[in-house]
Amino acid sequence: MIDFLDPNKLDDTLADSVKDLGELAAVEGKLAELRQQFAALPEDTGEFERSELTLEIARALQLLGKNSEAWPLARGTVDIFIQAEAWEKAADACNILYQTSEPGFLSALGQGIWLGVTYPMDPELSIELLSHVVDDTPDNSDGAAVAAASASFIADVRTQEGAERERMQFFTQQLLGKVARRHSDVNNEQQFKYWIEKMELDQPDKFLVRLRNIVDVLVQEDWWFDREALQSRIPEA
Numbered sequence: 607m608i609d610f611l612d613p614n615k616l617d618d619t620l621a622d623s624v625k626d627l628g629e630l631a632a633v634e635g636k637l638a639e640l641r642q643q644f645a646a647l648p649e650d651t652g653e654f655e656r657s658e659l660t661l662e663i664a665r666a667l668q669l670l671g672k673n674s675e676a677w678p679l680a681r682g683t684v685d686i687f688i689q690a691e692a693w694e695k696a697a698d699a700c701n702i703l704y705q706t707s708e709p710g711f712l713s714a715l716g717q718g719i720w721l722g723v724t725y726p727m728d729p730e731l732s733i734e735l736l737s738h739v740v741d742d743t744p745d746n747s748d749g750a751a752v753a754a755a756s757a758s759f760i761a762d763v764r765t766q767e768g769a770e771r772e773r774m775q776f777f778t779q780q781l782l783g784k785v786a787r788r789h790s791d792v793n794n795e796q797q798f799k800y801w802i803e804k805m806e807l808d809q810p811d812k813f814l815v816r817l818r819n820i821v822d823v824l825v826q827e828d829w830w831f832d833r834e835a836l837q838s839r840i841p842e843a
Contacts, residue, residue, distance in 0.1 A: 630670065637666040654690050657683040661695065665702050673706035680706075684717075688831050691839075694727035701735055715739070716824030720833065723756065723817065724840075729764040729774060733757045739820065740781060745788040748805070749823075752816045754782040755807035759814075782807075 640663045647656065661683045667676035680702045687696035700718025704711045715738055722732035739753035758778040765771035786792035792801050806812045 633666050633669045637663065637670065640666060653686050654692070657686040658695070661699055661702070664699075668702050668706050673708050677703060677706050677708040677710075681710075681714075684830055688836075693721050693725035694731065697721040697725075697727060697731055697735065701731065704735075704738060710828065713825045713828040713830075716821040717830060719753075719817070719824075720821050723760070723814070724837070726764065729760050732760050732764070733774065733778060736760070737781060740785055747789070748816075749820045750785045751782075751789055751805050751807060752813050752820060754778070754785045755802075755805075755813045756817050758782055759810050 640659060644656070644659050644663065647659070660679050664676040664680035664683070667673075667679070680699045683699045684696050684703075687693075687699060697718045700714045700721065703714035704718065715735065718735045719732075719739070721727075722735045736753045736757040740750045743750045743753075758775070758781070761771070761774035761778040765774050783792075783798065786798055786801050790797075790801050792798050802808050
């Protein structure tokens with residue numbers, strides 16, 4: 607039996623396929639260019655500069671679905687960036703590692719979230735890391751609610767007035783609303799306010815502690831750096 611094909615839907619599918627093929631070709635070209643740049647690096651190029659280029663190669667490989675090749679490259683950069691206190695780059699590497707879905711990807715996500723919340727960096731990266739928890743947890747997961755509330759908190763405290771702040775806040779509020787609907791079938795503003803209060807998602811001192819517990823569950827005993835040592839180096843406000 608042959609199913610009926612909506613011609614409009616078929617056209618959309620073909621257009622999407624052509625777009626995807628074009629994007630893949632662009633990434634393939636970028637990967638070749640990055641590899642040429644890496645091969646041309648002077649012998650005295652430092653580890654940090656090499657790691658920056660290595661991470662971009664890993665990103666391209668991950669986008670192409672070559673995850674087993676991307677993992678060791680991105681993983682090797684994390685230690686270099688941590689040593690250099692380049693927290694945002696280390697978190698970015700963790701984000702790429704998570705997206706490979708290779709063994710250890712959940713540990714990478716947890717460590718990326720820890721870095722993204724602990725240190726000031728591009729809020730979009732921190733929020734993206736937290737949104738992965740929302741995407742990959744069951745509908746009734748309290749962890750998704752905590753991650754969404756943390757994302758909303760970061761959008762509020764780390765963005766300045768303007769279009770970027772509005773965009774971040776809109777996205778994180780939509781994310782929180784999505785979690786509320788799937789978690790407790792929240793469908794209106796009154797229910798949403800009640801749900802926020804019941805879940806204590808309006809109290810950063812409480813939900814950020816719960817976020818630490820989520821990170822511990824994700825990472826288990828597979829920490830790649832000493833959290834206490836890093837925290838001891840954070841200047842007091």
